[in-house]
Amino acid sequence: MLAVFRDLLRYDGRFRVAFLFLMLTLLLAGLSWFSPYPPTRTFITPQDLPPSLEHPFGTNSRGQDLLWWMAFAVRNSLILGVITAVVSRLIAIFVGLVSGYRGGFIDRALMSANDSFVVLPVLPILVLLSFLLQGQLSLVTLALLLGLFGWPWDARLIRAQVLSLKERAFTRTAVYSGTPPLLLTLREHLPFVLPVVFATTINNMLWSIGMEVTLSVLGLSDVTVPTIGTTIFWANQHQALVAGVWWWLAAPILVAVVLFLGLYLLFSSVNEFIDPRTRLRRIGA
Amino acid sequence: MPLLQVENLRAYYRTQVYGISRSVRAVDDVSLELFENEIYGIAGESSCGKTTLIKVISGTVKPPLRIESGHVLYDFGALQVDMTKSDPEELRQTVRWKEISYVMQGSMSVLNPVRKIIRTFEDIVRTHQGIPNKKLFLEQTCDHVMRLGLPPDVLNLYPHQLSGGMRQRVAIALATIFQPSLIIADEPTTALDVVVQRGVLQMLREIQAESGNTVLLVTHDLAIHANVADRVGIMYAGRIVEEAPTPIIFTAPRHPYTQHLIRSLPMIGDKSAKESLSGAPPNLANPPSGCRFHPRCPLAFERCRTEAPAMVRLLPQHRVACHLVTEAAE
Amino acid sequence: MNGEKKLLQVDRVTVSFHVGGFIAGGRLLAVNNVSFSLDAERPEIFAVAGESGSGKTTLARVLLHDLEPTQGRVVFEGRNLSTIKRRRDAMEFMRKVQPVFQNPFETFSPLRRVEDYLFETAIQFGRARNRRAAAPIVDEALHQVGLSLEEVRQRYPHELSGGQIQRVAVARALIPQPHLILADEPVSMVDASLRMSIVNLFKKLRDEQKVSVVYITHDLATAYYISDRIAIMLRGVMVESGPVEKVLGNPLHPYTKLLQESVPKPVMTEREQWARPINLGAMEVKEYGRVGCKFAGRCPHVMEICKHAEPPALEVEGRTVKCYLYGEDAAQSNQSSLSSGKL
Structure with missing residues (x-):
């Protein structure tokens, strides 16, 4: 594992940049544990100070140091992304594998559920739900909700792969080796599906963090919790741009760009690395 | 002057994946000559380098494949070409199709799946010769196809409407439209059934006999060489180990590998026990020292492990690379 | 009428597929009224030979209980295959009938070690309870094909030659101690210098292990070499069948x-x-x-x-x-x- 990491770092420029960017974001998120004051406290620093050595990201109109605030924001956004990705990947893998391998009635049932989820307009539903739960839509609930909506496209992708893998001779070998169906698809098909899963994990994180930003900017989430989205929401509330407090918006945007670029580059680099074809070339097939 | 002279050719695949560089010595010191009016067969197992050799001979070398050393000299009478030196794009214009044409397994890649067969003929003739008179072109193409025993109706069909055997014969018709000096046939009948295979190879042989050009026939199936080729070269692990006229290869082979291959071929009417060689063909990324066959050779001795045997000429047309043969001859 | 006990009885089997579009009528008889049987007492190698489109692979799938025949029945050791529905019955059938496939490089997943399949087979068919107990069984099966567990341990398919993998495939098929092996073109993608080692293996299995083999092939030369009886198929029909010396000799x-x-x-x-x-x-x-x-x-x-x-x-x-x-x-x-x- 360490060798893989070293090879990637040494031979893949994209991975180097991704690594740097993600380290920066993680560092920032890590800072939140060392914050001198909780994120909910306001008016503890002078207001509207531009970026300086003392306040690298400046301070906002609510008297908060944006560096510490952003540290909490990144941490929360990342947590949201990870929860959503894990939940939706688990559902996608399960539905995709079972549907593809078992076929027949199970496939039809799972795929009609799948297609129903695909056609659901996610944003309006989330807006409605947030509206109903206004103020009580916690970060974790939002993450789980997004996870419930984020799987269907990828489940279809996985199913399609399994359908073609099912026709290959090694699946038949496994069948005649007596391997029970669920174990068979986990052992024979999951390794081929993992690159898709991995690629979509990062994609899914990007999507969910983006969704959170959208909802927060609209003020539909719990705005007392710092996230990238709520930062922008507060900046807008205080008309930061009109007031000339540009750094209040620049900080979340900069962090978002670094995070998104880092995730995207990691996605493309790792995607190539774990592609079975590259993997086979690497082990010398 | 032979039509084609390959001299000490070395062509390796060099790849680098995440810092692991590998070089596969697919063709390693191969020399051979092709003359006018003959069918030369190349036989060998999978990954013995025969496909790579064909790539170099036909001038389709692309990275990671690289020519390390050697020459591939063509003499087309009015035109001399060294494939190792020439620009591939230029070659495509001057010698592909007109002097050297290529028939491969399956041949779907030559025929455009969404265009009628006649359009494919038109495209090739237009790019390499030009079509001043459409009617004349149609007549000539029709004549050509009929001379090869194909119904002219096939010209108005799409590739997917043809059976595998018919497609392969159309590919041969396409390859011979300019009457090239050399036809390279790379496993032309491997995916075909025996009856169709027989028909396709008969057609190839007829064309060759009629026009007196050269056919380079590559197939792993020795029985085909026995029935079609005039001379046969046996390749093993990137090298030619024995080369002789077909009757000698099949009745008096000298290299232990050839001897074994011929002995182990099953045949209808023969139920005597046949044995397999032990071991497996070597990995060309890391070939054995000395003679590359020595780990599997029942007759190997000390010299075989350390020193690669040189090609020796037993008869004017019989060459073998084996220490046993060399020492017996000395 | 069954004087002798039958291992396998194929009785007027027909498989028809629906085909759309080009062929009028829309029904294609891939296997057309095929009958033959194998004796339980005398193990033999029965070759089914034919060109592409002769229906031999479809027939193989019927014999492996992969496909239900449209008409007719297949009886293996007294049991009609169409009565196999539950997993337990299917396992019992697979214990006795094992396949060997055509392409050695497709037989095992390129991302898994080949030995895993052998251990899995030993454990699933109840010959061993865990990997450790299965090791001698796997090793013995590999010895029967001229390999050993040492040679294949930790190996991925691409690290073995086509001939070696095909022998591992046969070893895997032997682990449940089957009565019938169904080999679908087992040597068509194996190099000439290694081919006879696989072919000879089937002979050895017949003579030493008393396993019957249905050898499906387009290669009449190897069919002549190993089989006792042969059936020639043309467009789903068995046009000629009998002792191989007679059918191919004359x-x-x-x-x-x-x-x-x-x-x-x-x-x-x-x-x-x-x-x-x-x-x-x-x-x-x-x-x-x-x-x-x-x-x-x-x-x-x-x-x-x-x-x-x-x-x-x-x-x-x-x-x-x-x-x-x-x-x-x-x-x-x-x-x-x-x-x-x-x-």
Whole structure:
């Protein structure tokens, strides 16, 4: 594992940049544990100070140091992304594998559920739900909700792969080796599906963090919790741009760009690395 | 002057994946000559380098494949070409199709799946010769196809409407439209059934006999060489180990590998026990020292492990690379 | 009628597929009324030979219980395969009937070690409870194919040669101690220098382990070499079957003759014979849809009756052949057509 990491770092420029960017974001998120004051406290620093050595990201109109605030924001956004990705990947893998391998009635049932989820307009539903739960839509609930909506496209992708893998001779070998169906698809098909899963994990994180930003900017989430989205929401509330407090918006945007670029580059680099074809070339097939 | 002279050719695949560089010595010191009016067969197992050799001979070398050393000299009478030196794009214009044409397994890649067969003929003739008179072109193409025993109706069909055997014969018709000096046939009948295979190879042989050009026939199936080729070269692990006229290869082979291959071929009417060689063909990324066959050779001795045997000429047309043969001859 | 116990009994099996579009009628008989049986007492190698589209692979899938026949039945050791529904029954069937597939590089997943499949087979079919207990069983099976666990341990498919993988595939099939091995073109993708080691293996299994083998192939030369009996298939129909020396040594059906002649022989003496021109032009016709004999369209001895009615299975010179040339009532008319040569 360490060798893989070293090879990637040494031979893949994209991975180097991704690594740097993600380290920066993680560092920032890590800072939140060392914050001198909780994120909910306001008016503890002078207001509207531009970026300086003392306040690298400046301070906002609510008297908060944006560096510490952003540290909490990144941490929360990342947590949201990870929860959503894990939940939706688990559902996608399960539905995709079972549907593809078992076929027949199970496939039809799972795929009609799948297609129903695909056609659901996610944003309006989330807006409605947030509206109903206004103020009580916690970060974790939002993450789980997004996870419930984020799987269907990828489940279809996985199913399609399994359908073609099912026709290959090694699946038949496994069948005649007596391997029970669920174990068979986990052992024979999951390794081929993992690159898709991995690629979509990062994609899914990007999507969910983006969704959170959208909802927060609209003020539909719990705005007392710092996230990238709520930062922008507060900046807008205080008309930061009109007031000339540009750094209040620049900080979340900069962090978002670094995070998104880092995730995207990691996605493309790792995607190539774990592609079975590259993997086979690497082990010398 | 032979039509084609390959001299000490070395062509390796060099790849680098995440810092692991590998070089596969697919063709390693191969020399051979092709003359006018003959069918030369190349036989060998999978990954013995025969496909790579064909790539170099036909001038389709692309990275990671690289020519390390050697020459591939063509003499087309009015035109001399060294494939190792020439620009591939230029070659495509001057010698592909007109002097050297290529028939491969399956041949779907030559025929455009969404265009009628006649359009494919038109495209090739237009790019390499030009079509001043459409009617004349149609007549000539029709004549050509009929001379090869194909119904002219096939010209108005799409590739997917043809059976595998018919497609392969159309590919041969396409390859011979300019009457090239050399036809390279790379496993032309491997995916075909025996009856169709027989028909396709008969057609190839007829064309060759009629026009007196050269056919380079590559197939792993020795029985085909026995029935079609005039001379046969046996390749093993990137090298030619024995080369002789077909009757000698099949009745008096000298290299232990050839001897074994011929002995182990099953045949209808023969139920005597046949044995397999032990071991497996070597990995060309890391070939054995000395003679590359020595780990599997029942007759190997000390010299075989350390020193690669040189090609020796037993008869004017019989060459073998084996220490046993060399020492017996000395 | 069952004087002897049968291992496998294939009784008038027909498989039809629906095909859309190009072929009128829309039904294709991939396997057409095929019957044969294998004795339980005398293990043998039974070859099913034919060209592509002859239905041999479809037949293999029926015998492996991968596909239900449209008509007819397959009985293995007294059990009709169509009654196998539950997983327990399927496992019991798979314990006795094991496959070997065509492409060695597809047989095992490139991302898994080959030994995993062997251990899995030993454990799932109840020969061992865990990997440690399975090791000697796996090793023994590998020894039967001339390998050892040491040689394949930790290896991925690409690290082995095609011949080696195919032997591992046979070893895996042997672990449940099957009574029948169904080998679908097991050597067509194995190099010539290694091919005979696989082929000889089947002979050894028959003689030493008393395992019967159904050998499905397009390669008549290896079929002649290993099998005891052979069946020649053409467009789903078994046109000739019997002892291999008779069927291939002295073929009676005109199609078997053509096939046998067309196999190139690795000797110099047959060049002239092989080069005798054959007419491919007529081959491109669709033969599936034919009523009557499927070979009638290109048979040199074709008679009027061949085009209208399917020939019955006749016992002639120690083999079964489906051809009107050999019927008693057709004796006169075929005499005339034979003497008149090509029609």
